[in-house]
Amino acid sequence: MITRKSAEQIGKMRQAGVIVGDCLRMLRGLAVEGVTLKELDKSAEAFIRGRGAKPTFKGYHGFPASLCLSLNSEVVHGIPNNRKLKNGDILAIDCGATFGDWVGDAAITVMVGEVGPELRQLVETTTQSLVAGIAAARVGNRLGDVGAAIEGVINPRGYGIVREYCGHGVGRALHEDPQVPNYGKAGTGPRIQDGWCLALEPMVNLGGDHVHTLADGWTVVTDDGKPSAHCEHSIAITESGVEILTLTSDGAWP
Numbered sequence: 001m002i003t004r005k006s007a008e009q010i011g012k013m014r015q016a017g018v019i020v021g022d023c024l025r026m027l028r029g030l031a032v033e034g035v036t037l038k039e040l041d042k043s044a045e046a047f048i049r050g051r052g053a054k055p056t057f058k059g060y061h062g063f064p065a066s067l068c069l070s071l072n073s074e075v076v077h078g079i080p081n082n083r084k085l086k087n088g089d090i091l092a093i094d095c096g097a098t099f100g101d102w103v104g105d106a107a108i109t110v111m112v113g114e115v116g117p118e119l120r121q122l123v124e125t126t127t128q129s130l131v132a133g134i135a136a137a138r139v140g141n142r143l144g145d146v147g148a149a150i151e152g153v154i155n156p157r158g159y160g161i162v163r164e165y166c167g168h169g170v171g172r173a174l175h176e177d178p179q180v181p182n183y184g185k186a187g188t189g190p191r192i193q194d195g196w197c198l199a200l201e202p203m204v205n206l207g208g209d210h211v212h213t214l215a216d217g218w219t220v221v222t223d224d225g226k227p228s229a230h231c232e233h234s235i236a237i238t239e240s241g242v243e244i245l246t247l248t249s250d251g252a253w254p
């Protein structure tokens, strides 16, 4: 069942979302060479709690941390550990905050130090595909239009698109209906309605599409060991347009 959110509910989701946007902005500054993934997670948890919210991911189906941190060939759901960031790494930072029962969910991929042109282009394309998906998320469009817009940015580069994981509805729960694949056919799928709130999150691989989960039960990695990038925003779609809910408090992309 896809729930439609009222203007008042979207306002509450915006409050949760801004905490996520500000947290990601802070983490972008902290993610430098020599910092451990655990240190980033600690900083995020303190930040989220300091704003009166709860880290949504902590304890979610038993997930042990506040952030999902996925380094290089890790795609999503990486568990923060004591590895240190190195020059040339790319790190996907996925953050969720629950504030007053409403969830914000967003992710960025940061480039540590000097990152080569191949990875830089991967990260930039991933961001551009999210921009295209957001632009296609309009009342009256179909869900397939969103997937097709995302795919339309990624495919010309020859990158892999992760099929096993996708975007989703977001609201009181982190994961609500509908599922939002990062590929699709324009003009297909359910019609987008006023009040839908979605988390769009392309996961883009430098190599092939295929991924698998490590023995820790969480960390998703590429089958071919090549790097992967991920970015995400929670958005609200209404008759008046689309709003990104997980911007920073000064209205910027984190």
Ligand code: MG
Pocket (backbone or CB within 6 Å): 094, 095, 096, 105, 106, 107, 201, 232
């Ligand atoms: Mg997320």
Ligand code: MG
Pocket (backbone or CB within 6 Å): 105, 167, 168, 199, 201, 232
């Ligand atoms: Mg998500």
